[in-house]
Amino acid sequence: MRPKVAIVGVGPGGPAQVTPAAREALRSSEMVVSWDLNLGPVRELVAGKQIWLQRPADYRDVAARAARAAFATGAATAVVRIGDPTVSGGLDNLLELYAGAEVRVVPGISSVQAAAAVAGIELHRAVVFSFHDEDRRNAEERDFLLEAHRRGRHLVVLVGPSMRPADLAQFLMENGTDPATPAVVGSRLTLPEERVDRCTLAEMALREYDWLSVVVV
Ligand SMILES: C[S@@+](CC[C@H](N)C(=O)[O-])C[C@H]1O[C@@H](n2cnc3c(N)ncnc32)[C@H](O)[C@@H]1O
Numbered sequence: 001m002r003p004k005v006a007i008v009g010v011g012p013g014g015p016a017q018v019t020p021a022a023r024e025a026l027r028s029s030e031m032v033v034s035w036d037l038n039l040g041p042v043r044e045l046v047a048g049k050q051i052w053l054q055r056p057a058d059y060r061d062v063a064a065r066a067a068r069a070a071f072a073t074g075a076a077t078a079v080v081r082i083g084d085p086t087v088s089g090g091l092d093n094l095l096e097l098y099a100g101a102e103v104r105v106v107p108g109i110s111s112v113q114a115a116a117a118v119a120g121i122e123l124h125r126a127v128v129f130s131f132h133d134e135d136r137r138n139a140e141e142r143d144f145l146l147e148a149h150r151r152g153r154h155l156v157v158l159v160g161p162s163m164r165p166a167d168l169a170q171f172l173m174e175n176g177t178d179p180a181t182p183a184v185v186g187s188r189l190t191l192p193e194e195r196v197d198r199c200t201l202a203e204m205a206l207r208e209y210d211w212l213s214v215v216v217v
Contacts, residue, residue: 001074005101007094009084009108014190015041017109025106029078033066038082067097084110088130088158112156114189115214118196126154131163138162146175155217165215169205177201187213
């Protein structure tokens with residue numbers, strides 16, 4: 001069967017950031033595939049549906065089994081992504097997994113936009129980096145960070161275990177960036193626990209932040 005599959009961005013966490021289009025895509029789905037965290041702002045919309053919950057230990061397996069079930073039954077399927085699916089959301093893998101289905105991507109508000117908004121920068125003058133996943137290309141990405149900064153672009157960085165805000169600050173300073181360079185760290189943006197730290201690289205290098213953070217330099 002050729003199932004209808006919506007890859008749905010639900011925004012950075014606050015219920016007010018879920019778009020009407022995302023709500024509609026979830027309402028009209030029969031089956032939902034998601035990490036628990038991603039369901040936060042839309043939990044009541046998916047109540048009663050068949051939910052495939054992904055966890056760190058089994059997320060690939062759950063994704064593959066859910067896709068097989070969608071093709072076998074033709075169930076209208078919503079794959080939920082935090083923020084926007086086109087930003088560090090595993091979109092390439094999903095499009096491969098659902099090749100042959102009737103797929104549409106429902107954009108969401110990204111944490112990148114939320115961070116750009118609190119920092120007051122224009123995204124077309126920035127380069128977006130993601131260190132969320134352990135990736136073989138991380139060394140290449142680090143070189144590109146320096147190049148983008150040298151060329152006067154803002155850096156918008158989704159941090160991860162291999163690149164926390166302190167690591168980023170340290171890396172930029174070790175490679176010649178002025179320690180007084182201003183930065184903004186947005187943590188848990190749009191959630192009730194939201195924190196925004198306006199600091200310098202030197203200060204950022206000494207601070208700990210929530211893992212759910214975006215840095216703008
Ligand atoms: C797997 S990526 C997903 C990005 C997502 N697709 C987006 O558009 O925001 C997860 C990373 O997004 C960032 N992130 C997601 N939600 C956030 C929030 N509410 N506040 C700050 N950073 C957030 C963090 O850097 C986190 O490590």
